[in-house]
Amino acid sequence: MKKIIPVVLLLITISPTFAAEESIRDFANDLQQIFGIEAKKTLEVGSRTRFAPPLFPSNTAEASYNPVLNTIFLKKENLGANNYVKSITALKAMEPVTYPVKISTIFHELGHAEMDQFVLNDITVDDRALHSVFTNEITPWVKKNYPGVNPKTLFHETYGYYRGSVIETMFNDKATIEIYNGWNSYQKRCFFNPDLKAKVMTMTKEDFAQIMYPENNSAWEEKYSSRFVPRYVFIQGKDVDLMKNPADPFKEQWKKAIWNYFSQNYRSPSNMRELAVYFKTHHQDRNLIRDCRNAFWDESHK
Numbered sequence: 001m002k003k004i005i006p007v008v009l010l011l012i013t014i015s016p017t018f019a020a021e022e023s024i025r026d027f028a029n030d031l032q033q034i035f036g037i038e039a040k041k042t043l044e045v046g047s048r049t050r051f052a053p054p055l056f057p058s059n060t061a062e063a064s065y066n067p068v069l070n071t072i073f074l075k076k077e078n079l080g081a082n083n084y085v086k087s088i089t090a091l092k093a094m095e096p097v098t099y100p101v102k103i104s105t106i107f108h109e110l111g112h113a114e115m116d117q118f119v120l121n122d123i124t125v126d127d128r129a130l131h132s133v134f135t136n137e138i139t140p141w142v143k144k145n146y147p148g149v150n151p152k153t154l155f156h157e158t159y160g161y162y163r164g165s166v167i168e169t170m171f172n173d174k175a176t177i178e179i180y181n182g183w184n185s186y187q188k189r190c191f192f193n194p195d196l197k198a199k200v201m202t203m204t205k206e207d208f209a210q211i212m213y214p215e216n217n218s219a220w221e222e223k224y225s226s227r228f229v230p231r232y233v234f235i236q237g238k239d240v241d242l243m244k245n246p247a248d249p250f251k252e253q254w255k256k257a258i259w260n261y262f263s264q265n266y267r268s269p270s271n272m273r274e275l276a277v278y279f280k281t282h283h284q285d286r287n288l289i290r291d292c293r294n295a296f297w298d299e300s301h302k
């Protein structure tokens with residue numbers, strides 16, 4: 001009862017902010033452009049979610065989700081005109097080194113909205129499949145292993161951290177691919193690393209100008225489904241270890257179910273090699289990389 005009045009006040013305060021996919025369009029399109037994480041689902045989530053600056057200055061979180069208001073509150077600096085979430089390009093321009101943390105946090109919070117609006121609302125076949133894993137398998141497991149923890153909260157956070165891990169892993173892989181390709185993305189400079197030196201005399205100029213990846217390298221082949229693993233989730237002021245009980249850890253088949261849901265809805269590359277293949281046609285610096293490589297090739301074939 002005591003919560004009702006503040007909620008009404010908050011609703012009045014943020015009522016000019018309507019849920020609309022425009023509010024997340026630039027961010028979603030950049031996610032697709034940068035990593036091949038399809039924008040469609042993010043736009044659908046955006047069409048059912050409000051975005052607003054924090055109601056209280058004391059809230060310094062990068063982003064947070066309020067299920068009652070169905071609102072993602074973001075630091076003012078992360079919002080542009082009409083409370084639209086800024087594009088990743090704009091967020092990067094603001095914080096060129098640490099922006100991946102911002103992106104990961106915003107994507108985590110969007111996961112909470114998706115969980116409430118889609119998964120637990122049984123909108124699609126995929127939603128129903130993941131919802132049923134939660135109800136029939138994860139809920140009893142939480143009750144048995146984590147007394148006092150609300151199963152829904154734990155599932156929500158696990159999905160949020162999973163999505164955070166998607167973004168962090170893909171940013172790390174992007175950096176690995178760039179190093180392998182002799183590209184310094186901060187300084188927009190190329191370097192002629194040993195891998196490239198070993199290849200320049202054996203390749204045509206055209207092939208050498210492409211973004212490359214190693215053949216049959218297990219690290220580049222390892223599936224994201226086994227790499228995206230949330231282990232610690234922060235709930236009610238403390239870390240919960242999903243693997244706390246070695247005899248009864250968070251199950252592989254549940255990780256698989258979360259991956260299936262993610263991959264069905266976002267159609268991202270499924271390992272680092274696929275991300276590199278995607279970069280051949282989509283990396284934002286691919287033209288600069290090609291120019292550098294052409295110069296290396298010409299220099300080496302003089």
Ligand SMILES: [Zn+2]
Pocket residue numbers: 108109112156157160
């Ligand atoms: Zn969360």
